[in-house]
Amino acid sequence: MIAAETPQLAPEIMANILVVxxxxxxxxxxxxxxEELQQNVVHARSGKEALRLILTMEFAAILLDVNMPDIDGLETAKLIRQYKKTAQTPILFITxxxxxxxxxxxxxxxxxxxISTPVVPEILRSKVRVFVDLYRMNRQLQVQVLEREALARSEAARSAAEETIRRADYLAEASRLLSLSLNIDETVGALCELSVPSLGEMAAVALLDGHDELICTGVRYASDGPVSLPDQSLPGRRELSPAMARAVRSALGARQLELMDPLPLWEERRIGVAAGAASDLSGGMERLAxxxxxxxxxxxxxxxxxGQDNHFEAAQLSLINEVVSRASIAMENARLYSxxxxxxxxxxxxxxxxxxxLRNPLAPIRNAVRIMQGQALTDPTVIWVRDVIGRQVDHMSRMVDDLLDVSRIARGKVTVxxxxxxxxxxxxxxVEASEPLIxxxxxxLSLVLPDQPxxxxxxxxxxxxxxxxxxxxASKFTPSNGQITLSAVLEGPxxxxxVKDNGEGVDPAFLPHMFDLFAQGDQALDRSQGGLGIGLTLVRHLVxxxxxxxxxxxxxxGRGTELIVYLPARLADVSVRQLPALPQIQVRSHSGQQRVLVVDDLLASAETMKVLLESEGYVxxxxxxxxxxxxxxxxxxxxxxxxxxxLPGMSGFEVAQQMRRMPExxxxLLIALTGYGEAESRMRSRNAGFDHHVVKPADIDVLLGLVSQAPGHGEA
Structure with missing residues (x-):
């Protein structure tokens, strides 16, 4: 026979016993x-004293004499029972x-x-021991309850902390994924990836297009969910089913998250989110947010x-709202970037x-200037007018080229x-390029170069x-007869x-902005120096x-300006010191009868080019x-x-392709002479069969040099 286990009481719990x-x-x-019970015995010599003690102490049992002079035992017991703390405290009457x-x-x-007096010690101890043990067990139970409650609170706090960390990590990852790309489709894909399975077993994103139509731009399913397709994300864009579109517009009108049963929104039990998807729902989807x-x-x-269950937890809805808020910002950023x-x-x-x-009208003007340069002009005024026109054409051409260069650099399209x-x-x-203006x-203009190679x-x-x-x-902002110096010196690597001048100078407050796009210092209303404020911006980017x-x-x-460029450099080897002269395109003699066809819808450009070429001996x-x-x-x-x-109708590219197919x-020799100078146009020219691509207004010497390369040129 196995003896029954007696409750193990916590030895540190000592009971108070009140004797009145x-x-x-x-x-x-x-x-x-x-004394044998080894508990704390507290003595009170009257009912009043007993009542004072129970206000400050807790007792396992009260031994109360019935016959006392001031307040008898029965009256004292009645008062003790009225106090909530001692309403259940065991009372043993002594009489x-x-x-x-x-x-x-x-x-x-x-x-x-x-208990009758005189008391029997064993009986008294036995009875009191029962209540002491009961008290100690109750206290131990209370301690255990408190410990369990504390443990539960600790577990809840730990779980809450872990959930907070998981939530923070998830939202951090959401922010990272949603900010990886400024492409709207990739952002939609990231949102779907974040949503499944963390927020639901299936997710779809429907966006309003330019015509205010709702288009499904992304769908994703959980691999182990009730709906499973070979491709976890359906590509392409699809219109929503009418029922689903109405539900979405209702939520947009309310501007708040809406929960509903998705089953009525499916069409023919197919996935109505993406009309045309051929997978059955197969049951299980019981909630939609x-x-x-x-x-x-x-x-x-x-x-x-x-989702599969029919409700969303409050914490999950809060998390959904956080993700949606981040996704909205990411999608708006993607839209703005687009x-x-x-x-x-x-x-x-x-x-x-x-x-x-701009280049088209410059071409005939430059051609006309070149024709005039070939004439024996004697009138100084006419010569002056010709030179002014030539310089302004060059100036306008440089401005157009600079503007396009700055645009290409800003787009990262310029390579060195x-x-x-x-x-x-x-x-x-x-110096050769700037000498005409100076x-x-x-x-x-002074040129000071180092002696070293x-x-x-x-x-x-x-x-x-x-x-x-x-x-x-420097020339633009230096007066006539002013001084410009171009100097260079090797400083380490x-x-x-x-480039230093003694011209107008610059307000020191403007110096930090000199290389900003379209930045210009104070000028008169007539803008006598001209320019768009892009030349120095181009300089900075190229450097x-x-x-x-x-x-x-x-x-x-009034104190002049000094513009300094620092570039990586070194001393040259002897073999490098003697660099060849710059290649020049030479215009060769043209004793043979070369025939040139000029095709241009701008009559002035075609006619001036005809006169110019005829003056060089071409038909x-x-x-x-x-x-x-x-x-x-x-x-x-x-x-x-x-x-x-x-050209009107048929483009020059198409004409070139046809000419390459014609036996005649x-x-x-096909030369593209056009106002389009960007890389794409040059590539299309090569693909169409052009031998050269020249941008208007062309350098006449360069153009004549190209024409002279025609087959049979120079033959008798």
């Missing part, structure tokens, strides 16, 4: 008898005799026993979340068209082609463009190239593409459109065709 009696000798007896009426009164007041996506007050669409890209594309198209329209460049060759080339303003690794064309822009800028820096210094208005015909050009080519049999691209012109 007006006789001191009884206190001695009770104290002696109860010399017990009559029946007194016993009834005592038990009515909640007495648990009557339509979460509106807004950018400010403008609706973007909605995130649709489906608008910026579209605006940038249209800006670039506009700039290309603007350049074309590095090679070893001798510093003297670079500086002389820049000479026309009767300014003095210095070379740079860079793009010769772009670096000479940098220096010529600086020289042109870099060369310091300085930075070469790993260099550009700085501006001025002591103030020239002109055409104004593609069809007449093809017809004339069959009759005229040209050896060279100078062809504009922007398959080997002809």
């Amino acid at each position: 009696d007006d006789l001191s000798e009884k206190h001695v007896v009770f104290g002696s008898v109860l 010399a005799y017990v009559d029946e009426l007194q016993a009834i009164q005592g038990y009515a007041l909640g007495a648990v026993d009557y 339509i979460c509106p996506l807004f950018a400010g007050d403008r609706p973007l669409g909605a995130l649709l979340l489906f 608008l910026v890209q579209d605006a940038d594309r249209r800006k670039n198209e506009f700039l290309a068209m603007l350049a074309h329209e 082609h590095p090679e070893l460049v001798a510093l003297p060759a670079l500086c002389h080339r820049a 000479s026309a303003r009767q300014q003095q 210095v070379v740079l690794e860079g793009d010769l064309v772009r670096l000479s463009q940098v220096l010529s822009n600086l020289l042109n800028n 870099q060369v310091r190239i300085c 930075e593409l070469h790993g260099g820096q550009v700085r501006a210094f001025s002591e103030g208005p 020239v015909e002109i055409a104004a459109d593609g069809m007449s050009a093809l017809a004339k080519a069959r009759e005229f049999l040209p050896t060279v065709v100078i062809l504009d691209i922007g 012109t398959s080997a002809v």
Whole structure:
């Protein structure tokens, strides 16, 4: 037989036992008898004292004498029971005799026993021990309950902390994924990926298109959910079913998340979110949350979340709202970025068209100037007018080129082609380009170069463009007979190239903005120096593409300006020091009868080009459109065709392709002469069969050099 286990009481719990009696000798007896219990015995010599003690102490049992002088035991017991703290405390009455009426009164007041005096020690200890043990077990139970409650609170706090961490991690990942791309489709894909399975077993995103139609742009299913397709994300864009669209518009109108039963929204038990998806629902989707996506007050669409159970937890709804808020911001950013890209594309198209329209009228003007240069003019006024026109054409051409270059650099479309460049060759080339402007303003240009053979690794064309822009800028803001100095010195691993003038100078407050796009200092209302404020911006970008820096210094208005370029450089080897001269296109003699067909819808451009070429000894015909050009080519049999691209009807690209297929012109030298100079147009020219692509207004010597390369040129 297995003995019953007795409850193990916590030894640290000590019970208080209250003894209430007006006789001191009884206190001695009770104290002696109860000492064996090893509990705390508290003595009160009156009912009033007992009542004071129960206010401050908790007792396992109360031994109460019935007969006391001030307040008897029965009255004291009644008062004890009225106090909530001691309403259930066991009371044992001590009396010399017990009559029946007194016993009834005592038990009515909640007495648990009557003990007669003189007491039997064993009986008293036994009875009191029962209540002490009961008290200690209750206290132990209370402690255990408190410990369990504390543990439960601790577990709840830990779970809440873990959930907070998981939530924070999830939202951080959501922010990261949603901000990875500024492409709207990739953002939608990231939102679907975040939603399944974290927020639901299936997710779809429906966005409003430009016609205010709701289009499903993304769908994702949980791989282990009730709906399973081979492809976890359905590609393409689909219209919502009418029922689903109405539900989404209702949520957008209310501007709040709406919960509903999705089953009535399915069409023919197919996935109505994506009309045409061929997978049955197969039951199980019992809840739908339509979460509106807004950018400010403008609706973007909605995130649709489906689940298997029929309710969303409050914490889950809060998390959904957080994700939707982040997704709305990401989608609005993607939309704005798309608008910026579209605006940038249209800006670039506009700039290309603007350049074309500006270059077209410049071409006949430059041709006319060249024709005049070939004439024996004697009137000084006419010569002056001719030179003014020529300089202004060059100035306008440079402005158009600079504007397009800045646009290309801003789009990252400009690349440099590095090679070893001798510093003297670079500086002389820049001076050669700027010399006409400086000479026309009767300014003095000094060139100071180091004695050492210095070379740079860079793009010769772009670096000479940098220096010529600086020289042109100095010339524009330096008065006639002013002084301009181009100097260079090697300083360690870099060369310091300085363009200094004694011109108008710059307000020191404006110096930090000199290289900003369209930035210009104070000028008179007539803007006598002209320009768009883009030349120095172009300089800064090109220098930075070469790993260099550009700085501006001025002591103030009227004190001149110093523009300094720092570029990586080094001393050259002897073999590099003697760099070859810049290649020049030579116009060869043309004793043979070369036939040139000029095709341009701008009559002035075609006619001036005809006169110019005829003055060089060529036989020239002109055409104004593609069809007449093809017809004339069959009759005229040209050896060279100078062809504009922007023709009415048939483009120059199409004309070139047809000519390459015609036996009469398959080997002809095809030169594209056009106002379109961007890389795309040059590529299309090559693909169409052009041999050369020349941008209007063309450098006449360069163009004549190309024409002279025609087959049979120079033959008798």
